[in-house]
Amino acid sequence: MxxxxxxxxxxxxxxxxxxxxxxxxxxxxxxxxxxxxxxxxxxxxxxxxxxxxxxxxxxxxxxxxxxxxxxxxxxxxxxxxxxxxxxxxxxxxxxxxxxxxxxxxxxxxxxxxxxxxxxxxxxxxxxxxxxxxxxxxxxxxxxxxxxxxxxxxxxxxxxxxxxxxxxxxLESRAAHREALVNHFKTRIGEFCSDCQNRLEKNPLRILDCKKDRDHELMSTAPSIIDFLxxxxxxxxxxxxxxxxxxxxxxxxxxxxxxxxxxxxxxxxxxxxxxxxxxxxxxxxxxxxxxxxxxxxxxxxxxxxxxxxxxxxxxxxxxxEGVELPIDQSIDCYLASLGDEAKDFTVKLLNDLRIEGISAEMDYLDRKIKAQFKSADRLKAKYVAVLGEDELAQNVINLKDMSSGEQQKISLESFVEHLKQKCQ
CATH class of the missing domain: 3.30.930.10 (Bira Bifunctional Protein; Domain 2)
Known part of the structure; x- marks a missing residue:
């Protein structure tokens, strides 16, 4: 079960x-x-x-x-x-x-x-x-x-x-309380058991009762305003x-x-x-x-x-149909191709996060097309692609997902470069 x-x-x-x-x-x-x-x-x-x-x-x-x-x-x-x-x-x-x-x-x-x-x-x-x-x-x-x-x-x-x-x-409340008791007491038997218990303990609570709210005495009850x-x-x-x-x-x-x-x-x-x-x-x-x-x-x-x-x-x-201005996007998605590139991406991902950049990567060994789909679902502002060739050249491909612009960034300067873009 x-x-x-x-x-x-x-x-x-x-x-x-x-x-x-x-x-x-x-x-x-x-x-x-x-x-x-x-x-x-x-x-x-x-x-x-x-x-x-x-x-x-x-x-x-x-x-x-x-x-x-x-x-x-x-x-x-x-x-x-x-x-x-x-x-x-x-x-x-x-x-x-x-x-x-x-x-x-x-x-x-x-x-x-x-x-x-x-x-x-x-x-x-x-x-x-x-x-x-x-x-x-x-x-x-x-x-x-x-x-x-x-x-x-x-x-x-x-x-x-x-x-x-x-x-x-306190003085006004006491006078109003006495008036409420006098107003309800002769017919309190017509009210629910809760109201009957409240009559002497806290008659003001009778006015809050949901069961007896339509009783005729409710509409004619003394108003506190008259006792201020x-x-x-x-x-x-x-x-x-x-x-x-x-x-x-x-x-x-x-x-x-x-x-x-x-x-x-x-x-x-x-x-x-x-x-x-x-x-x-x-x-x-x-x-x-x-x-x-x-x-x-x-x-x-x-x-x-x-x-x-x-x-x-x-x-x-x-x-009221109010849409809260909540940003569900992430700054960057790291897409990798090949085992060596993935190993490097794990460290790079952590470096980005330590610097205050919201970032994600693939954990399911998916193809590059599926990784881009994942980036879209996460509303990534940038996608950085690292493959074996890029790793050998010590660069990473960065794509701006809103403009489609792409550029190669050296791996040493990538974190700082992206940090500047995301400020």
């Missing part, structure tokens, strides 16, 4: 992996322009980290985490998201004491959730995210939103919608002012919520309006989480961040 790939995972094969590399490289370069530094955290962590950091009322913790016990009896989990690990590292490594504040970080890597696989949604998926810790200036909120939008726009996406909302400060105090209103207005000055288009949506207790003030999502993209249009989500660092055992520290699935980003690029 053949062993097959686990359900909800995928092989990213050559031809596609270059797209991933390009996307991740562009995102990383933009993060560096914004002065965000890369951080790498473990793929598995203490399960308590995510129960505390993500929230024990969330579907992620209750239904989707991959949990296991190691040989030392420790309860561990494959990471379902990135923020909790970043904050754990921030606290553990005392980054709040660094001279440069706020601490601005980005990350990329595989995450794991036991979800029902569907188009663009996997049980192992790659997430790219950024976090800014140590400032509660609304300009950082605008910066993080601009960073996320810049990545999508730089990659060529145009049919985007940035939706923002304010969840207010003066300070929260001013903060949200300042974020909008900065976004407008940056030229970042956005829509305010009072129904947008982030259902975790530590979220406050700015919440946002970036969506795709591309035709045929699918029912799930959200590409990226994020928000401010001023209580999370303290919850993880650190000092009172404000933070804001976002994360997006690379799989969904690539799907959005496909939906």
């Amino acid at each position: 053949s062993i097959q790939i686990p359900r909800g995972t995928q092989d990213i094969l050559p031809g596609d992996s270059e797209k991933w590399q390009y996307v991740e490289r562009v995102a990383s370069e933009i993060c560096r322009n914004f002065q965000y530094k890369e951080i790498r955290t473990p793929i598995f962590e203490s399960s308590e980290l995510f129960m505390r950091g993500v929230g024990d009322t969330t579907d992620i913790v209750q239904k989707e985490m991959y949990l296991f016990e190691d040989r030392g009896g420790r309860n561990l989990a494959l990471r379902p998201e990135g923020t909790a690990s970043i904050v754990r590292s921030y606290v553990e490594n005392k980054m709040h004491g660094l001279a440069n504040q706020p601490v601005k970080l980005y990350y990329t890597g595989p995450m794991f959730r036991y979800e029902r696989p569907q188009a663009g949604r996997y049980r192992q998926f790659v997430q790219f995210g950024a976090e800014a810790l140590g400032s509660e200036d609304p300009s950082i909120d605008a910066e993080v939103l601009s960073l996320a939008m810049s990545i999508y726009q730089k990659l060529g996406l145009k049919k985007l919608k940035l939706v923002i909302n304010s969840l207010g400060d 105090n003066e300070e929260s209103k001013n903060y949200f207005e300042k974020v909008q002012q900065y976004l407008t000055s940056m030229g970042v288009d956005f829509i305010v949506d009072p129904t947008l919520v982030r259902g975790l207790d530590y979220y406050n003030h700015t919440a946002f999502e970036i969506m795709s309006n591309a035709e045929g993209f699918g029912a799930i249009t959200t590409l990226c989500g994020g928000g401010r989480y001023n209580g999370l660092v303290k919850m993880m055992g650190g000092p009172e520290t404000p933070g804001i961040g976002f994360a997006f699935s690379v799989e969904r980003l690539l799907a959005a690029l496909d939906a």
